[in-house]
Amino acid sequence: MNLLELNHVSVTLGDTAVLNDINLHVAEGEFVSILGPSGAGKSTIFRLLTGTLPLQDGAITGAGQNSFAFMPQRDALMPWRRIIDNLTLGLEVQGVPRKKARAQVTLLLEDFGLECFTSHYPAQLSGGMRQRAALLRTIVQGRPVQLLDEPFGALDALTRTQMQTWFEARWQAARWTTLLVTHDVREAVALSDRIYVLSRRPAHVIAEITVPIPRPRLGRPICAQVHAIEAQLLETLLDQTGEKP
Amino acid sequence: MQRPVPRQAGRGLVHGIPAVLSVASAFVIWEIYVRLSGISPLMLPAPSRVLDQIMLNRALLWDNTVPTLKATFAGFSLSLTVAFSLSVVLDFMPRVRRALFPIFVVSQTLPLVAIAPLVVLWFGFDLTPKVLLVALVTFFPMLVALVDGYASTDPEIEDLMRSMGASRTDIFRSARFPSAMPYFFAGLRISITYAVVAAIFAEYVGARAGLGIVILNAKNSFRPDLVLAAVVISSLLTLVLFAATAMLQRIVLRWRDLEERR
Numbered sequence: 407m408n409l410l411e412l413n414h415v416s417v418t419l420g421d422t423a424v425l426n427d428i429n430l431h432v433a434e435g436e437f438v439s440i441l442g443p444s445g446a447g448k449s450t451i452f453r454l455l456t457g458t459l460p461l462q463d464g465a466i467t468g469a470g471q472n473s474f475a476f477m478p479q480r481d482a483l484m485p486w487r488r489i490i491d492n493l494t495l496g497l498e499v500q501g502v503p504r505k506k507a508r509a510q511v512t513l514l515l516e517d518f519g520l521e522c523f524t525s526h527y528p529a530q531l532s533g534g535m536r537q538r539a540a541l542l543r544t545i546v547q548g549r550p551v552q553l554l555d556e557p558f559g560a561l562d563a564l565t566r567t568q569m570q571t572w573f574e575a576r577w578q579a580a581r582w583t584t585l586l587v588t589h590d591v592r593e594a595v596a597l598s599d600r601i602y603v604l605s606r607r608p609a610h611v612i613a614e615i616t617v618p619i620p621r622p623r624l625g626r627p628i629c630a631q632v633h634a635i636e637a638q639l640l641e642t643l644l645d646q647t648g649e650k651p
Numbered sequence: 652m653q654r655p656v657p658r659q660a661g662r663g664l665v666h667g668i669p670a671v672l673s674v675a676s677a678f679v680i681w682e683i684y685v686r687l688s689g690i691s692p693l694m695l696p697a698p699s700r701v702l703d704q705i706m707l708n709r710a711l712l713w714d715n716t717v718p719t720l721k722a723t724f725a726g727f728s729l730s731l732t733v734a735f736s737l738s739v740v741l742d743f744m745p746r747v748r749r750a751l752f753p754i755f756v757v758s759q760t761l762p763l764v765a766i767a768p769l770v771v772l773w774f775g776f777d778l779t780p781k782v783l784l785v786a787l788v789t790f791f792p793m794l795v796a797l798v799d800g801y802a803s804t805d806p807e808i809e810d811l812m813r814s815m816g817a818s819r820t821d822i823f824r825s826a827r828f829p830s831a832m833p834y835f836f837a838g839l840r841i842s843i844t845y846a847v848v849a850a851i852f853a854e855y856v857g858a859r860a861g862l863g864i865v866i867l868n869a870k871n872s873f874r875p876d877l878v879l880a881a882v883v884i885s886s887l888l889t890l891v892l893f894a895a896t897a898m899l900q901r902i903v904l905r906w907r908d909l910e911e912r913r
Contacts, residue, residue, distance in 0.1 A: 457814070
């Protein structure tokens with residue numbers, strides 16, 4: 407069953423056509439990535455889904471405002487709130503009583519390795535831990551689809567690799583229906599069931615690639631199949647930026 | 652990204668030592684000059700003489716400090732209440748902001764020297780004109796601090812809250828208001844120093860009691876030593892209020908200290 411479908415979605419901002427006839431879908435329990443060059447309009451899709459941007463053209467089905475939990479590029483943790491109060495923000499907005507919200511968060515703390523940090527302020531946490539907190543804040547909202555906007559993009563290379571490996575394990579255990587936006591080919595191949603490749607602006611889907619590689623994929627030698635998919639994606643992307651030799 | 656905000660000045664006593672030394676040496680030089688030059692105390696009294704006057708007139712000074720403090724607090728409370736209420740209205744209604752802001756700016760261009768006598772003329776010698784003048788002087792900096800503070804909110808936090816289904820009121824309460832706190836305290840520390848000066852000036856123009864009256868009477872009876880004694884008290888008053896706001900800021904903005912230490 408598809409939890410999300412975009413049909414012929416186009417967006418023009420001012421004079422710039424940003425999205426041009428986007429079609430994509432995400433099935434229940436599926437991990438789908440949107441891969442595209444920087445500035446292609448990947449985040450615009452998320453702004454449509456979260457309601458920050460009104461839908462101009464086309465249709466989004468299986469969606470209400472309440473279908474998505476959104477994790478922004480930077481963690482967007484509130485620096486004046488302790489971690490526990492950051493984690494309950496989404497439930498607080500939903501009107502869940504504080505005690506119940508905290509209880510719900512507490513159930514997930516251990517899985518996210520945050521059990522010792524609840525009374526810390528965000529500034530006291532490392533980049534990786536902050537990102538985990540941001541992810542927990544997203545998951546705990548209990549929405550059907552998780553929207554992750556380059557969640558590991560702001561991290562240093564080492565932390566990013568650690569986070570991706572940790573995330574893969576968490577995802578394998580929980581199977582959240584996920585739509586990930588990224589421009590990191592390796593990340594997309596490592597985490598996704600399917601990948602949509604976007605063109606340059608105005609963005610449309612130029613390739614849809616299935617990744618049939620068994621999990622876990624990270625933390626083990628990269629197999630030839632992964633290499634082949636990565637190479638194919640990279641070539642498609644470079645075609646778009648016009649930098650192919 | 653957090654926009655830069657003026658941070659708390661001076662951390663710990665160690666940082667205060669150079670300031671204390673320079674102030675102390677200024678007083679020593681002043682004292683030496685008065686003693687060596689033999690200048691009349693009617694022209695320039697020595698610091699030691701001013702100190703003597705404070706001790707001699709402590710009852711008088713204290714009795715007149717209380718009304719000044721009252722005017723300062725009442726005026727400041729009024730200005731805070733109005734500034735906060737209005738800042739909320741302006742934040743929710745940008746159109747009203749565009750209509751009213753110029754009026755507030757103009758209110759800041761009115762010279763206190765001209766306005767104060769008029770306010771006293773209209774409202775008499777009681778607390779009212781002092782409260783109004785203190786409020787007039789401190790209201791605008793507080794309003795601007797709050798409005799700028801709301802605007803400094805990280806747009807990503809607002810987008811995040813909107814994606815959670817938060818209403819405008821939710822966003823104000825949970826994101827915009829807390830984001831404005833550092834700005835609020837920056838404004839508070841500036842305004843509190845204006846507040847005391849405004850109260851004293853309002854008294855100077857017309858009052859029954861207060862440090863302003865002490866200064867006026869001392870001036871009229873050619874007592875610069877007593878004028879300076881009252882000045883010292885008013886400075887101390889301002890410093891105490893300044894320190895109180897700084898302490899309050901420390902408690903409320905604990906998370907900022909953590910951020911700074913990173």
